[in-house]
Amino acid sequence: MSVAKRNTWQKDAVKHALGESKGFVSAQDLHQVLRAHGSTIGLATVYRALSDLANAGDADSLQSPDGQLLYRACGTSHHHHLICRECGLTVEIDASRVEAWADEIAKEHGFGDTTHTIDIFGLCRGCKGSK
Amino acid sequence: MSVAKRNTWQKDAVKHALGESKGFVSAQDLHQVLRAHGSTIGLATVYRALSDLANAGDADSLQSPDGQLLYRACGTSHHHHLICRECGLTVEIDASRVEAWADEIAKEHGFGDTTHTIDIFGLCRGCKGSK
DNA sequence: AATCTTATTGACAATCATTATCAACAAGAC
DNA sequence: GTCTTGTTGATAATGATTGTCAATAAGATT
Numbered sequence: 001m002s003v004a005k006r007n008t009w010q011k012d013a014v015k016h017a018l019g020e021s022k023g024f025v026s027a028q029d030l031h032q033v034l035r036a037h038g039s040t041i042g043l044a045t046v047y048r049a050l051s052d053l054a055n056a057g058d059a060d061s062l063q064s065p066d067g068q069l070l071y072r073a074c075g076t077s078h079h080h081h082l083i084c085r086e087c088g089l090t091v092e093i094d095a096s097r098v099e100a101w102a103d104e105i106a107k108e109h110g111f112g113d114t115t116h117t118i119d120i121f122g123l124c125r126g127c128k129g130s131k
Numbered sequence: 132m133s134v135a136k137r138n139t140w141q142k143d144a145v146k147h148a149l150g151e152s153k154g155f156v157s158a159q160d161l162h163q164v165l166r167a168h169g170s171t172i173g174l175a176t177v178y179r180a181l182s183d184l185a186n187a188g189d190a191d192s193l194q195s196p197d198g199q200l201l202y203r204a205c206g207t208s209h210h211h212h213l214i215c216r217e218c219g220l221t222v223e224i225d226a227s228r229v230e231a232w233a234d235e236i237a238k239e240h241g242f243g244d245t246t247h248t249i250d251i252f253g254l255c256r257g258c259k260g261s262k
Numbered sequence: 263a264a265t266c267t268t269a270t271t272g273a274c275a276a277t278c279a280t281t282a283t284c285a286a287c288a289a290g291a292c
Numbered sequence: 293g294t295c296t297t298g299t300t301g302a303t304a305a306t307g308a309t310t311g312t313c314a315a316t317a318a319g320a321t322t
Contacts, residue, residue: 005269006268006269006270006317006318006319007318007319008269008270008271008317008318010270010271010272011270026308027308027309028307028308028309040272041271041272042271042272042273043272043273043309044271044272044273044274044309044310044311045270045271045272047308047309047310048270048271048310063194063196063198065194065246065248067194067198067200067279067280067308068307068308069198069308069309082236082237082240082242084242091240093236097232098229098232098249101228101229102251105213105224105251106213106251106253109213109222109255110255110256110259111213111215111251111253111254111255111256112253112254112259113253113254113259114251114252114253114254115196115251115252115253116249116250116251116252117196117248117249117250117251117252118229118247118248118249119247119248120233120236120237120242120245120246120247120248121245121246121247121248122237122242122243122244122245122246123242123243123244123245124240124241124242125241125242128241128243128244135298136298137288137289137290137297137298137299138289138290139288139289139298139299139300141299141300141301142299157279158279158280159278159279159280171301172300172301173300173301173302174280174301174302175280175281175282175300175301175302175303176299176300176301178279178280178281179299179300198278198279198308198309199278199279200279200280
């Protein structure tokens, strides 16, 4: 096999910045953060790097309720999230029970090649008070 | 209380067309269907009508994996969906077990005012074969 | 270290869904 | 019928994401 991937400071920068972020962030946000720190990275590159990370399983992606793609660094294990809609605080939740349930339901109806979207949005303790 | 809403043939058309549709449809799709049937309804109006229906609880909305907003006529009961990513076929699924689980998890972490996104995408029996 | 190949970058244009604007229109009250 | 004002629809505006492509640079090869 050939040399398919090259290491660039841009990819590292995105990966690192994603790791620094608390909750889920959009590509746009991440780009602005990087620029604010003096980086000259391009927006398209951030999108590409995030997409690659997500494909490689080093990042998790989901759609925010208003349609933006959000990313977050994560380990390899599949899991789901409890997300504060106000401050972006994210709690990883174990969803093995729901996983099993989803697969079961899908099989039951003859569906294959399934993916699921299971996320809970709410207001965390802190943000509940400040309303 | 004052007269806040007016009945127009446009709203009826959207509601009716949504009812006719099998699975989830985008506003764009619905607009094209309506135009194809000879209606002169405007795209913006379809968006507004769908948004209103969703607010009123007469329609259910969700984000497709590629970021589009999809709508579907539905009763008032809260439920979730198993959706064919190829043909849009939709199966309503009873998710009471998952509902309970979601609430429990949220409470456990001090989250309030929660909403959740629980949807399963896959290939239905028919579309699995035609690949 | 010099060179070569080609994956990658970044500025910018192109898409695409959705929302905002606003003058013209029409539903329903009087 | 008239009047008020919610509603419509053509169009522009927005905003996120993706495509384009010449210039750049990573890493293999010499």
